[in-house]
Amino acid sequence: MTGWRTHKGKVLGLAVANIDTDQLIPARFMSVPRAEGYGSYLLHDMRRGETGEPRVDFPLNVHPEASVILAGRNFGSGSSREAAVYALVDAGIRAVIAPGFGDIFAANAINNGLLPAKVDEGSYAALDAALAKGPQDITIDIDARTLTLGALQVCFALDDSWATKLINGWDDIDLTRNHSAAITAFKHIRSQTAAWAWPAAAD
Amino acid sequence: MHTPQTMLDKLWAAHEVLQREDGVSLLWVDRHLVHEGSHHAFAKIKERGLPVAEPSLTFAVVDHYAPTQGRSRIADPQIARMIDTLRSNANIHGLRLYDLADPHQGIVHVLGPEEGLTLPGLLVNCGDSHTSTHGAFGALAFGIGATEVAHVLATQTVWQRKPKAMRITVDGALGAGVTAKDIALGWIAKLGTDGAQGHAVEYGGSTIRGLSMEGRMTLCNLSIEGGARLGMVAPDETTFAYLEGRRFSPKGADWHAACADWAGIASDEYARFDREVTLDAAEISPNVTWGTSPEQAVPISATIPDPTDVPPDKAEAARAALDYMGLKAGEMLEGTPIDQVFIGSCTNGRIEDLRAAAAVLRGRKAKVPGLISPGSTQVKAQAEAEGLDRVFIEAGLDWVASGCSMCVGMNGDLVGEGKRCASSTNRNFKGRQGRGARTHLMSPAMVAAAAVTGALTDVRPFLEGRVN
Numbered sequence: 250m251t252g253w254r255t256h257k258g259k260v261l262g263l264a265v266a267n268i269d270t271d272q273l274i275p276a277r278f279m280s281v282p283r284a285e286g287y288g289s290y291l292l293h294d295m296r297r298g299e300t301g302e303p304r305v306d307f308p309l310n311v312h313p314e315a316s317v318i319l320a321g322r323n324f325g326s327g328s329s330r331e332a333a334v335y336a337l338v339d340a341g342i343r344a345v346i347a348p349g350f351g352d353i354f355a356a357n358a359i360n361n362g363l364l365p366a367k368v369d370e371g372s373y374a375a376l377d378a379a380l381a382k383g384p385q386d387i388t389i390d391i392d393a394r395t396l397t398l399g400a401l402q403v404c405f406a407l408d409d410s411w412a413t414k415l416i417n418g419w420d421d422i423d424l425t426r427n428h429s430a431a432i433t434a435f436k437h438i439r440s441q442t443a444a445w446a447w448p449a450a451a452d
Numbered sequence: 453m454h455t456p457q458t459m460l461d462k463l464w465a466a467h468e469v470l471q472r473e474d475g476v477s478l479l480w481v482d483r484h485l486v487h488e489g490s491h492h493a494f495a496k497i498k499e500r501g502l503p504v505a506e507p508s509l510t511f512a513v514v515d516h517y518a519p520t521q522g523r524s525r526i527a528d529p530q531i532a533r534m535i536d537t538l539r540s541n542a543n544i545h546g547l548r549l550y551d552l553a554d555p556h557q558g559i560v561h562v563l564g565p566e567e568g569l570t571l572p573g574l575l576v577n578c579g580d581s582h583t584s585t586h587g588a589f590g591a592l593a594f595g596i597g598a599t600e601v602a603h604v605l606a607t608q609t610v611w612q613r614k615p616k617a618m619r620i621t622v623d624g625a626l627g628a629g630v631t632a633k634d635i636a637l638g639w640i641a642k643l644g645t646d647g648a649q650g651h652a653v654e655y656g657g658s659t660i661r662g663l664s665m666e667g668r669m670t671l672c673n674l675s676i677e678g679g680a681r682l683g684m685v686a687p688d689e690t691t692f693a694y695l696e697g698r699r700f701s702p703k704g705a706d707w708h709a710a711c712a713d714w715a716g717i718a719s720d721e722y723a724r725f726d727r728e729v730t731l732d733a734a735e736i737s738p739n740v741t742w743g744t745s746p747e748q749a750v751p752i753s754a755t756i757p758d759p760t761d762v763p764p765d766k767a768e769a770a771r772a773a774l775d776y777m778g779l780k781a782g783e784m785l786e787g788t789p790i791d792q793v794f795i796g797s798c799t800n801g802r803i804e805d806l807r808a809a810a811a812v813l814r815g816r817k818a819k820v821p822g823l824i825s826p827g828s829t830q831v832k833a834q835a836e837a838e839g840l841d842r843v844f845i846e847a848g849l850d851w852v853a854s855g856c857s858m859c860v861g862m863n864g865d866l867v868g869e870g871k872r873c874a875s876s877t878n879r880n881f882k883g884r885q886g887r888g889a890r891t892h893l894m895s896p897a898m899v900a901a902a903a904v905t906g907a908l909t910d911v912r913p914f915l916e917g918r919v920n
C-alpha cells in the first residue's frame with residue numbers, strides 16, 4: 250500500500266446519516282474475490298434500480314469523478330465487513346468526511362489507505378452548505394489535519410498513530426514481525442501463569 | 453494501595469505484549485474464530501506465504517453461508533464455493549473446522565461459548581462485529597476487519613488502542629415478557645447507535661446479575677449496535693455453572709485454577725468509569741423497532757414517531773425510515789400487519805430463546821409463514837429433545853437447520869422486496885434481510901406473538917397462565 254500526505258480532488262455531499270456497511274455493500278456481493286474489483290458494488294442498492302441500471306439522479310452516478318465523500322453521522326456502522334472499504338477504495342474514493350464513524354470501519358479504512366476524517370458538527374454543517382450546489386474542489390492535508398474548499402478551511406480529527414500509518418502506507422504484519430521475540434516471551438509466560446487459557450483437549 | 457481497576461483495565465493488562473510510544477497496544481489473542489467471510493484474510497497471508505501462527509487457537513466455522521435446508525446438495529454454486537474455500541483454508545492450515553455435518557456446528561457466537569472455547573479472562577477475536585457477544589463471560593471480545601484477521605492469523609496478536617470504559621447499570625426486576633433484548637433496544641434507543649462509540653461497555657446491576665448466560669450474551673451481542681465494540685459482564689457463579697464440563701473448558705486442576713483467577717476479573721469496588729448510565733428495569737417494556745436503525749425503537753404500546761417530534765438532527769433519517777418501512781407517523785405500532793417471521797441468529801437463537809417462543813406458540817397457529825433456525829446444531833438437538841420443534845411445526849412454521857440464515861440472507865434465506873418481517877435478529881438496516889425487506893427487531897417471544905396475530909403485537913397477554 251502506498252502512503253499519502255495530501256490529496257486534491259472533488260468532494261461530493263451525501264448528507265445521509267447512519268450509512269451502514271450493509272448499505273455500502275450488500276451482503277450478496279461479498280463472495281467476490283477482491284481481484285475482480287468492488288467499485289461497482291459501492292452503495293449498490295441506493296445507486297441502482299431493481300434491474301441494476303444506475304439511477305440517473307443519484308449524486309455518485311452523476312459525479313463518478315468524486316474522490317472524497319461528505320456523509321452524515323455514524324458512517325460505516327454495523328457489520329465489520331472490510332468489503333465496505335474495498336468498495337469505496339475501488340470506486341476511487343480516498344477519504345470520507347463525517348461527524349463520526351463506526352469503530353471497526355475506521356480501522357478497516359486506515360488499513361486500506363482510506364482516510365476517515367472526523368469533523369465536528371459545526372464544520373459538518375459548513376461543508377454541507379458549501380456542497381449544496383454540487384461537488385467542489387477539495388485539498389486534504391493529513392499532517393495539518395485540514396480540509397480546504399476554496400475560502401473554507403476546517404480541521405478534522407485523526408489519531409496520530411493512524412496518521413502515521415496512512416502517510417507511510419505501513420502494513421502492520423511487517424511491523425509486528427519485528428516484535429516476534431516479545432510475542433514469544435509473552436506466550437511463554439501466559440502458558441505458565443494461565444495454562445487454562447489454552448483449549449482443553451476435547452473429549 | 454493501588455488504584456481500583458475496571459474489568460477492562462485488568463483484561464487489557466493481562467493481554468498486553470507491549471505498548472508503542474503512541475499508546476497503541478499489541479495484544480495477545482487467546483481465541484481466533486474464522487468463518488467463510490474470512491476468505492480475504494486467508495488470501496492476504498497466502499500472498500505473503502505466511503502460515504497461521506497458532507492453528508490450535510484458531511477455529512473455523514461454517515455459518516454465514518450455511519444452507520438451512522437441503523444441506524447435502526448445495527444448489528447455489530457461489531455458496532458452495534464459499535464453504536469449500538473455508539474447508540480448503542482450514543485444511544491447508546490444520547484448523548479445527550466445524551463443517552455443515554458436524555453435530556457441534558453453529559453460528560460462531562453461539563458455538564464458541566457452547567463448546568467452552570469462550571472463557572472468562574480470554575481475548576477473543578473474530579472477523580465479525582457481533583464478537584462482542586463473548587464478553588458476556590468476562591472476556592475481552594471484539595470484532596475486527598479482514599486486514600486485522602490476516603494479522604491475527606499471521607501473528608496471534610492484534611494492535612488496538614484501549615477504549616474508554618463505560619458502565620451501564622440496570623437494577624430491579626424485569627416485568628413479565630421483558631427480556632435482555634428489550635434492555636438492549638431500550639438503551640440504544642436512548643443513547644443512539646453511536647452512543648457508546650469508542651467505549652467498552654460493562655453491564656452491571658442486580659438485573660444483569662439475574663440474567664442467564666443466554667440473556668447476557670444477547671445483551672453483549674447488541675452492544676455493537678450502540679456503537680460499542682465490546683460488551684462485558686463480570687463472571688460469577690452463573691458463568692461458571694454454564695461452562696463447567698463443556699468440551700473445551702478447563703478440566704481438573706486447571707478448572708480450579710481458572711475459577712480462582714476468574715473470581716478476580718470483576719471491576720474493583722471503587723473503579724472509575726469514563727461514563728456511567730443507569731437504567732431502571734421496571735421502566736423497560738417489550739421494544740420493537742419501527743425504522744431502519746436499531747436506535748429507532750419504541751415500546752410496543754407506543755405510536756409510530758412523528759419526524760417533527762424527534763430531535764432535528766434525526767428528523768431526516770426518521771422520514772426516510774418511515775418511507776422505506778411503509779409506515780405512517782402517529783399510527784399505533786401494534787396491529788401493523790406483517791408478512792412473515794424469523795427466529796434465530798447469534799442474538800436470539802439459543803435454547804432459552806426457543807423456549808420463550810414456544811411458550812407463546814404452544815397450541816396456537818401462526819397466521820403468517822415463518823422460519824425458525826436454531827443458533828447451533830446442539831441447540832437444535834436440545835430443542836427437539838424438549839419437543840419444541842413440534843410446537844413450531846404444529847403452529848405452521850418451518851423448523852430448519854442452524855446458521856446465520858435470514859439474519860443476513862447470505863445463504864439465500866431472504867425476505868422478499870417490500871415484505872415485512874418480525875425478526876429476532878440484530879439489524880434492521882435497509883436491505884439487510886434482502887433488497888427492499890422491512891425488518892422489525894424484537895425479542896423471540898414478541899416474534900412468536902406477531903406470528904399468532906399476523907401483526908406487531910404485545911406478547912404480554914399471550915403469556916397469561918403460561919410459564920416459559
Ligand code: SF4
Nearest residue numbers: 582797798856859860
Ligand atoms: S447471525 Fe447475523 S449477526 Fe450473527 S454472526 Fe450471523 S450474520 Fe452476523
